[in-house]
Amino acid sequence: MVKTSILFILSLFLLIAGAGNPLQAQERNLLAGKYSEADLKKSLAQTKLWVPFPAYSDRQAWSKLFAPVAETVIEEGNRYLDYQWQVVKATDYLAYERTGSRVIMEKPANENATALSRLFFAELAEGKGRYLDQIINGVWYFTEMSTWSLSAHVPAFQSSKRTLPQEGTHVVDLMAGDLGSMLSWIYYYMKPAMDEVNPEISSRLKTNIQQRIISPYLDRNDMWWQGFQRKGDQVVNNWNPWCNFNVLTCLLLVEDRPETQLAGIYKTMQSVDKFINYIKADGACEEGPSYWGHAAGKLYDYLQLLSIASNKQVTIFDQKLIRDMGEYIDQSYIGGDNWVVNFADASAKGGENPYLIYRYGKAVNSEEMKQFATYLVSKKKEQFKASRDVFRGLEDLQTMAEIDHSKASLPSNAYKWYSETEVLFLKQPGNFFAAKGGHNNESHNHNDIGSFIFYCEEQPLFIDAGVGTYNKKTFSDERYDIWTMQSAYHNLPQINGTDQQFGSNYRSRNTSFIPKSKLFELDIAGAYPVNAGVKQWKRCYQLKKGELLIKDTFDIEKPTKANIIHFLLAKKPQIGNGSIQLNDGRYTLSYDAAQFDATVETVTQDDPRLSNVWGDAIYRLSLTAKKITSKGQYEFRVK
Structure with missing residues (x-):
């Protein structure tokens, strides 16, 4: 009894303290915790001589x-x-x-x-x-x-x-x-x-x-992106380093009142700390690769500008977290026609600035990033593009000549496991598998816990559609009325007639990755609301040579509706009895025909933001269970 009471009090304390909250920030305070306002004042250049570009x-x-x-x-x-x-x-x-x-x-x-x-x-x-x-x-x-x-x-x-x-x-x-x-x-x-x-x-x-x-x-202090008045589940996303970088630029180039300039710059340091604190220790960009340039990439711009203006006295480029945040961009690269991993609102096609990647790699001493940047340039010679981001543009000009003399290569690691974010990348020659756990209140969130993508011979097979053109619904309480945000349009089950729910409480359980067997497994039951009645839905992915095995084991309380397993496909499949031909017959998805009825829905892409990536249509394959059962197991093989 005493032991039980102690455990209850401890668990209550942890709950109040925020332990286990997926959005709980880690108070690293790498900038303002390391440098005082007095330190900043000593190091700041008193004139505009710090500007690293010609007069x-x-x-x-x-x-x-x-x-x-x-x-x-x-x-x-x-x-x-x-x-x-x-x-x-x-x-x-x-x-x-x-x-x-x-x-x-x-x-x-x-x-x-x-x-x-x-x-x-x-x-x-x-x-x-x-x-x-x-x-x-x-x-x-x-x-x-x-x-x-x-x-x-x-x-x-x-x-x-x-x-x-x-x-x-x-x-x-x-x-x-x-x-x-x-x-x-x-x-x-x-x-x-x-x-x-x-x-x-x-x-x-x-x-x-x-x-x-x-x-x-x-x-x-009430502009949400500053992070000073963060409440509950509020995210701190790419707006923070992006806006703080812009404010820092204005302070350094225009503000000539020393006390105002100093106070402003130090406030940007305190604010950027809120973003760095929010990032999980593994350095993954939960917004995806197409937002990397505005998240980690803008953090680089901010830190670089701050370092230059302080004569390199205020700098945190030596921190492992900052390096890991940078290397996410090359780890998430798939290949082919510039394909990248794209969970949440990110696009499946990349386009990150290789000169920025190179500079970031140079700042954090990452040969991996520098060689990846050189690979991108060697694959398709980049042309300079003048934009309103003047600092990045001028730095691009300085980088163009240097990058031509570097080695070009892709990362050689067979996998990358982001254990805190619960994102896995598994690589084989020509093939790329990615899956995710986490929670359903990430920045630019889709209800997609347990979903995966799979590319074979550097071409999309099982996909994540991404997001359409932003409108009023996109960032409102009607966000999940949009089909791209719903779990029903991801590679996930609809359990007992119910889809996943939005919110940080809807998350994966017992997520793990075993490198030796290339096995990724998690329980996605917690991503579904109570009315689904699902006590457990353990999904396992295993990538073997030439084959992807998907296994679902479930326990549902008093189910009333048949489960449906959805797969989102880049090309129209051909349905057979227990076998579905994918990508013009190059690959096969096998399933138990005694368990499922298979149907295909054409999802027309009339939004340019989506059709520019996927063409006129993508396809949703739905395997509907023939029997309503409380417990069972499903198995699918992709060859």
Whole structure:
């Protein structure tokens, strides 16, 4: 009795303390825990001499830097010499509230930002002032906008909770941050030339950056991505390093009040700690490879900028976690037509910047990352793309020449097991298997606990569709009305007529990986709601030479509906009696015909974000159990 009471009290204490909570942050505080504000003050450069790129007047240095791509950059700039700056109308903002469309507002805003970035890079490359008037027009246009934030983002930060910009309220979202960062570089490089035209231009620009980015960042702790007021199951995702990087850029290039600059930079360090604390110890990117560049990749940008500005005195690139976060990108690469592992909202096709990967690898001393980056460049020669991410663009230019002299190769390990995130990658020559456990409240979550993907000969076989074009539903309480988010459209069972549920409490149990036998197993019963009546659903995956074995063992209390095993396929299958031909007959999925009836549904892909990856259709294979049983076992083999 005493022992039982002690165990109960202990378990209650752990529950209150948050032990076992999959979203519980680990208080590493690698930045602010290691460096005080006084340490930062000592190390910060007192002038802009820290900037690692040439002065605008150093035309020889710019010519050398742009040499491989100068013609393309100048040609792109020429296209915008007569650009007509687009007005983002009030009804464009209202469209998100009225119809759920983000694109109506985002399209003209993004096109204006693209125009300004192309003009700015062309001016840096050429240096003759030919693009200056249009750059001034772009600067003037953006300083006249009511907000730099997107219509889909402003409601979360405004007291009105509406999509029209609210008078006197400025917030930092992804778009506002990007614009603030780009405009800070324009201020730094173009201020003398703009002052010759009229000092009001640069003065106005500086004031706008301070009012729209720096002041709200310093004054507010309630912008969710900062992580300062995190509650319950709230995630800390790629917004954090991305926005903090942009704020840091503005502080370093524009803010000339020393105390304000110091306080702001140290606050970014405290905020970025919240992101690093949230990341699991294995370094996996729960948002997937196509978000890596904005998550771990933006963390690199932030840490690199902070390191440069502090004369390399404030740096954590020597931390294993930071290296592991970087190496996730090469471990998740499948091959073929740029295929990557894509759980959650990530796309199945990659496209990460190899120059960024190379720099990250160099910073954390990872030959694996550097060789992977060189492999990507050797496979398809990358062309420089000017964007509003000026720091990354200029660093790309510096990296292009260096990367050509490095060894090109892919990681050689046969598997990668992320034990905390519960994600497994298993590799054989030409084949790639990935499966996941975890919980159903990850960043960009899909209800997909226990799902898998399988590529053979570097081509998709069993797939994860990814996500369609973002709209109002995508990040709302209606998210799981969208088919791509539902477990019924993943490689998972529908148990007793019930699909998986959203929430951090819906998670896998007893997840394990045995490397020697290449066996991954987990109990996915906890991912389903109580009304499913499932006490256990143990799913096992085993990858053998030329064969994938899938085994389900289940225990359901008083089932009333037949189980259905769903498989999502890249190509239309041909159904036979106990045997299904996959990918034009190259592979076979075998099952017990006495247990199941097989049907195929064509899932038309009319969303460009999906059809650009999969074509016009993907296919859902459904194996419906012929008998309703409380206990049993299913087995499937892919050869």
